[in-house]
Amino acid sequence: xxGGSREPGRSxxxxxxxxxxxxxxxPGPMTLAxxxxxxxxxxxxxxxLLAELSSSELLERTSSGRYQVxxxxxxxxxxxxxxxxxxxxxxxxxxxxxxxxxVTITVRKGRDSLVIDRAHGDQNLAVTSKVGSRLPLxxxxxxxxxLAFETEWVRRNYLSEPLRKLTPVTHVDQRELEEELAxxxxxxxxxxxxxxxxxxxxxxxxxxxxxQVASAICIVAEASRVTELKRYLPALRATAAxxxxxxxxxxxxxxxxxxxxxxxxxxx
Amino acid sequence: xxGGSREPGRSxxxxxxxxxxxxxxxPGPMTLAxxxxxxxxxxxxxxxLLAELSSSELLERTSSGRYQVxxxxxxxxxxxxxxxxxxxxxxxxxxxxxxxxxVTITVRKGRDSLVIDRAHGDQNLAVTSKVGSRLPLxxxxxxxxxLAFETEWVRRNYLSEPLRKLTPVTHVDQRELEEELAxxxxxxxxxxxxxxxxxxxxxxxxxxxxxQVASAICIVAEASRVTELKRYLPALRATAAxxxxxxxxxxxxxxxxxxxxxxxxxxx
DNA sequence: GCCCGGCTTCCACTGGGTGGGAAGCAGCTG
DNA sequence: CAGCTGCTTCCCACCCAGTGGAAGCCGGGC
Numbered sequence: 001x002x003g004g005s006r007e008p009g010r011s012x013x014x015x016x017x018x019x020x021x022x023x024x025x026x027p028g029p030m031t032l033a034x035x036x037x038x039x040x041x042x043x044x045x046x047x048x049l050l051a052e053l054s055s056s057e058l059l060e061r062t063s064s065g066r067y068q069v070x071x072x073x074x075x076x077x078x079x080x081x082x083x084x085x086x087x088x089x090x091x092x093x094x095x096x097x098x099x100x101x102x103v104t105i106t107v108r109k110g111r112d113s114l115v116i117d118r119a120h121g122d123q124n125l126a127v128t129s130k131v132g133s134r135l136p137l138x139x140x141x142x143x144x145x146x147l148a149f150e151t152e153w154v155r156r157n158y159l160s161e162p163l164r165k166l167t168p169v170t171h172v173d174q175r176e177l178e179e180e181l182a183x184x185x186x187x188x189x190x191x192x193x194x195x196x197x198x199x200x201x202x203x204x205x206x207x208x209x210x211x212q213v214a215s216a217i218c219i220v221a222e223a224s225r226v227t228e229l230k231r232y233l234p235a236l237r238a239t240a241a242x243x244x245x246x247x248x249x250x251x252x253x254x255x256x257x258x259x260x261x262x263x264x265x266x267x268x
Numbered sequence: 269x270x271g272g273s274r275e276p277g278r279s280x281x282x283x284x285x286x287x288x289x290x291x292x293x294x295p296g297p298m299t300l301a302x303x304x305x306x307x308x309x310x311x312x313x314x315x316x317l318l319a320e321l322s323s324s325e326l327l328e329r330t331s332s333g334r335y336q337v338x339x340x341x342x343x344x345x346x347x348x349x350x351x352x353x354x355x356x357x358x359x360x361x362x363x364x365x366x367x368x369x370x371v372t373i374t375v376r377k378g379r380d381s382l383v384i385d386r387a388h389g390d391q392n393l394a395v396t397s398k399v400g401s402r403l404p405l406x407x408x409x410x411x412x413x414x415l416a417f418e419t420e421w422v423r424r425n426y427l428s429e430p431l432r433k434l435t436p437v438t439h440v441d442q443r444e445l446e447e448e449l450a451x452x453x454x455x456x457x458x459x460x461x462x463x464x465x466x467x468x469x470x471x472x473x474x475x476x477x478x479x480q481v482a483s484a485i486c487i488v489a490e491a492s493r494v495t496e497l498k499r500y501l502p503a504l505r506a507t508a509a510x511x512x513x514x515x516x517x518x519x520x521x522x523x524x525x526x527x528x529x530x531x532x533x534x535x536x
Numbered sequence: 537g538c539c540c541g542g543c544t545t546c547c548a549c550t551g552g553g554t555g556g557g558a559a560g561c562a563g564c565t566g
Numbered sequence: 567c568a569g570c571t572g573c574t575t576c577c578c579a580c581c582c583a584g585t586g587g588a589a590g591c592c593g594g595g596c
Contacts, residue, residue, distance in 0.1 A: 020344045031574090042554080071382070075292070280584075
């Protein structure tokens with residue numbers, strides 16, 4: 001029988017989530033055994049859940065019998081954040097074409113900035129973060145902008161915890177960052193000179209909605225000097241204004257993640 | 269007590285899926301009561317599941333207390349089909365910029381074509397299908413291509429069932445379509461002249477991977493004459509070749525949906 | 537204030553979920 | 567090619583997580 005040593009308190013929902021999170025961390029398709037060890041769930045349980053998820057196409061099986069995230073899940077998820085993404089996309093693409101650089105649009109999600117779309121200039125894809133990737137707020141240009149224009153206590157809260165050094169030049173000193181963010185709020189832009197990845201620098205400006213920062217748009221380039229990045233400011237600002245204008249008619253909830261509603265900063 | 273009249277045989281997984289599918293059909297955020305009537309599940313059950321899904325951010329609550337699909341679900345789903353989407357994107361965008369028309373890339377999913385990415389030319393977004401939208405294979409240009417280059421029995425199977433007329437000019441006669449698809453296979457492209465939406469026409473070519481159709485790329489324009497659409501053929505073909513080349517190193521499972529693996533055509 | 541519709545909480549019951557084990561299977565290896 | 571090994575699939579008795587009816591709660595309209 002089963003119950004004897006089973007750890008109680010894990011809902012089915014949490015198990016399903018654990019499985020999907022296992023896929024998020026994995027580099028490619030996974031075998032049953034790999035999923036088991038990643039989630040810590042017993043084989044037969046995982047097997048049954050995988051079979052159920054596969055039958056509804058939330059997962060797919062590769063020809064070798066491994067499992068991978070299914071396109072059906074992608075379909076269901078398309079609704080999330082669609083308004084902002086689709087409204088902003090044309091402007092992002094224009095900006096990428098005009099500047100011939102990589103452009104991203106990001107939102108704040110807890111203590112990270114989350115890339116929700118990007119466009120390329122020519123072929124310089126390598127430096128631009130992928131869609132869906134997360135970066136700590138203090139390292140990326142977009143993150144700094146999102147933080148700089150947040151409410152005082154969100155910013156305080158964020159800076160009070162230890163900050164990770166992604167590269168040798170990532171700013172992690174609290175006092176220094178406070179000043180940098182104050183300057184960013186003043187000037188209306190922030191930059192990150194190789195603070196995320198060596199060789200990649202970026203400049204970002206905020207996009208507002210109903211009086212709050214909703215997102216940030218960011219140009220990523222291989223340039224290493226501020227003066228070069230600053231050239232892009234007028235184009236960036238013009239694009240931000242266009243996006244603000246295009247999203248004005250959208251509801252606040254469609255543009256600003258629901259977590260923002262009460263100003264909370266949930267920890268992961 | 270509970271069990272008395274409860275309908276057995278519904279797993280938790282199926283209930284969660286039902287909830288997400290309710291969101292897919294809805295135009296915007298939903299209230300608890302709306303989700304209940306959409307799914308047919310009892311209020312308290314839905315309430316508990318929603319609370320659980322919201323706590324893991326798979327769903328979000330709007331400021332008015334309604335529920336909507338959360339960005340976390342979108343994040344988890346980003347992995348699905350990422351390789352094809354991200355590899356193809358630059359070429360799609362270039363094609364859109366060069367032709368100044370809307371461009372989509374689609375894959376076959378059961379009896380539908382599914383738009384997995386798009387790019388715009390100038391501002392003509394209205395005519396191009398949204399990312400994530402499905403269209404029957406016989407109506408869209410991309411669908412015709414996907415069908416024309418499929419194996420004989422998949423095509424037969426598809427044509428044997430009744431076909432829906434999306435507009436007055438949608439081709440639905442089996443014999444006629446068979447000939448049209450044969451011609452498409454011969455010529456290497458297919459078109460749809462206002463067969464999906466009045467005023468929108470399109471031309472599409474296949475993208476192959478390991479000897480099979482993997483996807484189709486499609487130019488959507490307001491043009492209504494074939495000759496105009498045909499102008500885009502060289503550019504389309506060049507783009508398809510570039511994508512084929514860029515995806516060559518990818519595994520078959522990353523490019524072709526797993527359902528293709530055994531050639532099956534699952535019904536919804 | 538009172539009513540009404542929808543949201544939230546409560547709680548006893550029970551069947552879907554569970555997971556150890558055993559049988560199947562594919563891919564090596566000597 | 568038999569024997570082995572690691573993974574997947576199937577089985578089934580047990581029992582707790584999930585269930586859902588009903589009762590409380592909250593807010594907004596009249």
